[in-house]
Amino acid sequence: MNSANSAxxxxxxxxxxxxxxxxxxxxxxxxxxxxxxxxxxxxxxxxFAWICWxxxxxxxxxxxLFYIGLAVYGYWSVQETWPDPLPVAxxxxxxxxxxxxxxxxxxxxxxxxxxxxxxxxxxDAFTTVGSLIASYWMLQFVQANxxxxxxxxxxxxxxxxxxxxxxxxxxxxxYTLLAIEGWFDLxxxxxxx
Numbered sequence: 001m002n003s004a005n006s007a008x009x010x011x012x013x014x015x016x017x018x019x020x021x022x023x024x025x026x027x028x029x030x031x032x033x034x035x036x037x038x039x040x041x042x043x044x045x046x047x048f049a050w051i052c053w054x055x056x057x058x059x060x061x062x063x064x065l066f067y068i069g070l071a072v073y074g075y076w077s078v079q080e081t082w083p084d085p086l087p088v089a090x091x092x093x094x095x096x097x098x099x100x101x102x103x104x105x106x107x108x109x110x111x112x113x114x115x116x117x118x119x120x121x122x123x124d125a126f127t128t129v130g131s132l133i134a135s136y137w138m139l140q141f142v143q144a145n146x147x148x149x150x151x152x153x154x155x156x157x158x159x160x161x162x163x164x165x166x167x168x169x170x171x172x173x174x175y176t177l178l179a180i181e182g183w184f185d186l187x188x189x190x191x192x193x
Contacts, residue, residue: 019047020171026071027178030138035075042071048168055163056119059112059128070135077139089142097133105129123159127152146183153179 022044029037049064105125112121134148153176160168 015047016051016165016167019044019051020167023048024171024174027175031178031182038071038075041074042068045071051165051168055165056117057124057159057163058118059108059121059124060159063128063131066132067135070139074139086141086143089137089140089144094144097136101129101133120159120162123155123162127156127159130155143183143185146179149179150176150183 022040026037026041026044029040045064045067049061049068052058052061052064108129109122109125112118112125118124130148130152134145134152137145137148153172156172157169157176160166160172
């Protein structure tokens with residue numbers, strides 16, 4: 001049992017920074033409009049799904065599996081072209097998605113609490129449900145997706161930090177800054193990724 005635990009810690013020592021780096025490359029690539037960045041998202045998501053499963057973040061693990069599918073879909077749907085201009089969603093559409101998100105968060109947190117399978121059910125459920133909603137808006141190329149990500153990423157910093165996933169917490173810290181950049185569109189497009 002000790003050797004399995006030791007192997008798991010060794011795996012996290014190199015797996016977590018690689019997963020964080022690949023997912024950071026994806027986000028930067030997405031900001032720049034590079035369809036190939038979805039490959040980084042897919043590989044990084046596989047690694048984080050396994051790491052979160054081992055750290056008893058069940059909803060987060062399922063979320064990372066979902067991201068693998070989103071990476072495939074994102075690459076297929078974009079194929080080197082981003083919509084121009086970006087679509088805009090109504091305030092009513094955002095209010096509906098937030099209401100659905102809050103209701104879903106309560107249900108998922110309750111289920112995770114009842115099963116006892118998640119180490120931090122409230123935070124685990126919040127980041128997972130919120131990420132699903134933000135991902136929907138991201139795949140619609142609605143600029144306001146970044147506002148959702150700012151909130152979710154701040155909560156994810158706490159979630160990953162509390163589980164000892166410091167590379168993941170740092171990734172979400174950078175994600176928060178990149179989401180702010182995405183909202184204000186501060187970095188001009190360029191071929192640097």
